[in-house]
Amino acid sequence: MGTTDSKLPPGPNAIRQDPNKIELIAKALDVRAERQRQLEIQDGWDRLEQDKQSLQSLKSLFKKLDPTVVKSPTDVNGEIELSFKFDEKRQLLLVKVIKCRDLHAKDVRRKASDPYVRLQLYPDLHSHGAKVTQIVVESRNPVYNEIFAFKIRPKELADTKLVVQVFDYDCVTRDDFLGEVVVELSQFNFQTEPVLTAWYTLCMETDLSITGDLEISLNFLKPQSLFLTVHGAYGLSRRQDGKPVHAMVKCTVPGSGSVHKTQVVVADDGNPDWQETFEFEIPEEELEFRYVLLHVLDNTAHTEHNMLGQIIIDLDTLNTEGGYNGWLKLADLRNSDRLRNKQQQHKVTQEFREAFRAHAFARYPSFLFQQQMGKKSVTVTCRKAGAQGKIQMMDGVPVF
Structure with missing residues (x-):
C-alpha cells in the first residue's frame, strides 16, 4: 500500500503563496473597475445629452407642425399694482407704482429676479421719455411706492395709453423682459373717481407700432x-x-x-x-x-x-x-382675452403631449412600457388639461 504525498506540485495555485503578486493583481483590478465606472458615467452623460436633444427637437417639431400656435409668453408671470390720479389744475397724470407679485424668477439659482418698472406714454405727445423705478434686488414680490408725473391735457387722455413694462436688471447682458401692461387712459373717469387703484396681470409685449x-x-x-x-x-x-x-x-x-x-x-x-x-x-x-x-x-x-x-x-x-x-x-x-385663453388651452395640451412622449422615450413607468411583443396602442387621458395622448408600440418600441 503506497503512501500519499500531501505536498502539491508547482502550478497555478502557487500564486497564493506570493503576496506581492496578489497586491499587484488587486491594484490592477481596482484600476480596471475605476475605468469601467468612468466609462459608464460618460456613457450615461452621452445618453442624457442625446435624450435632451431628441426632446428639444420634438418640442420644436410640434410647434412648427401646429399652424394655429401663436408665440406665447413662456417667461411672463405675475401682476403689478398701479394707482392713477389726474391733477386737472396742473394738467398732470400721476401714476404710482406700488408693487409687483409672483414675477418670473430669471435667476434659477436664487429663484428670484432684480426687477424694475419702466413707464411711457403712447403716443408721447409731450416727449416725456421713459420713467424708471429703482431696482429691487433678488425679489419676485418687489415693493416700490414711487410716483411719476406726466404732462397731459384732459382731451388727450382719450387717445393715450400708458405702457408699463417690468424688466429684470442684468449688469452684463440685455435686461430680461418680465411682462407688460398697456393701460387705456380713456377707461378712467377722474371726475367721479379721483384716485383709481387696481392690480393688472402682466402680459407679453404688445406691438403698438402696427398700422394698416x-x-x-x-x-x-x-x-x-x-x-x-x-x-x-x-x-x-x-x-x-x-x-x-x-x-x-x-x-x-x-x-x-x-x-x-x-x-x-x-x-x-x-x-x-x-x-x-x-x-x-x-x-x-x-x-x-x-x-x-x-x-x-x-x-x-x-x-x-x-x-x-x-x-x-x-x-x-x-x-x-x-x-x-x-x-x-x-x-x-x-393679449386679447380670446387669443390668450386659446393659447393657454393649447399650451397645456401641448405640454401634456410632450411630457407623454418624454415618458415614452424614458420607458417610464415601467408597467406601461414593459417588454412586449406585437403591436399595441396606449392612450392616456388628462381631465385637467382636457387632452388625450395616444401612442403606438411595436414590440415595446414607441412608434410616432
Whole structure:
C-alpha cells in the first residue's frame, strides 16, 4: 500500500503563496473597475445629452407642425399694482407704482429676479421719455411706492395709453423682459373717481407700432359653408430695414380644424392685393360662438418679428343672407382675452403631449412600457388639461 504525498506540485495555485503578486493583481483590478465606472458615467452623460436633444427637437417639431400656435409668453408671470390720479389744475397724470407679485424668477439659482418698472406714454405727445423705478434686488414680490408725473391735457387722455413694462436688471447682458401692461387712459373717469387703484396681470409685449387695414368679405351658404375672401391690405407697417414687405394672411376659425394661407405678395407700398377665397365648414347653429382669426405676416426669410397685425371677427352677428364686406383695422391682439385663453388651452395640451412622449422615450413607468411583443396602442387621458395622448408600440418600441 503506497503512501500519499500531501505536498502539491508547482502550478497555478502557487500564486497564493506570493503576496506581492496578489497586491499587484488587486491594484490592477481596482484600476480596471475605476475605468469601467468612468466609462459608464460618460456613457450615461452621452445618453442624457442625446435624450435632451431628441426632446428639444420634438418640442420644436410640434410647434412648427401646429399652424394655429401663436408665440406665447413662456417667461411672463405675475401682476403689478398701479394707482392713477389726474391733477386737472396742473394738467398732470400721476401714476404710482406700488408693487409687483409672483414675477418670473430669471435667476434659477436664487429663484428670484432684480426687477424694475419702466413707464411711457403712447403716443408721447409731450416727449416725456421713459420713467424708471429703482431696482429691487433678488425679489419676485418687489415693493416700490414711487410716483411719476406726466404732462397731459384732459382731451388727450382719450387717445393715450400708458405702457408699463417690468424688466429684470442684468449688469452684463440685455435686461430680461418680465411682462407688460398697456393701460387705456380713456377707461378712467377722474371726475367721479379721483384716485383709481387696481392690480393688472402682466402680459407679453404688445406691438403698438402696427398700422394698416385689411379688407375682407364673409358669405355663408347653408347648411355649413362659410366663405372668407381676403381682398387686400392698406398701409401695412414698414420694415425697419427699408425692404419691401412680403405679406401673407393666415386665416382660421378656431375649433374648425382648418387653417388657410394666402399667397405671398411683395408690397413696396405696403398695400398688397390677394383676392383669395377660402371655405370653412361651420354649421349655422355654431356661428353664435365662433369667430374668425386672421394673422397678417411678413414672410420674408430670416425675419424675427414678422407679425404685421391681427383681426378677430365675431360670427354671432353675421348676416347669413347678405354677408359682410369691409375694411378692418389691424392691431396686436396677442393679449386679447380670446387669443390668450386659446393659447393657454393649447399650451397645456401641448405640454401634456410632450411630457407623454418624454415618458415614452424614458420607458417610464415601467408597467406601461414593459417588454412586449406585437403591436399595441396606449392612450392616456388628462381631465385637467382636457387632452388625450395616444401612442403606438411595436414590440415595446414607441412608434410616432
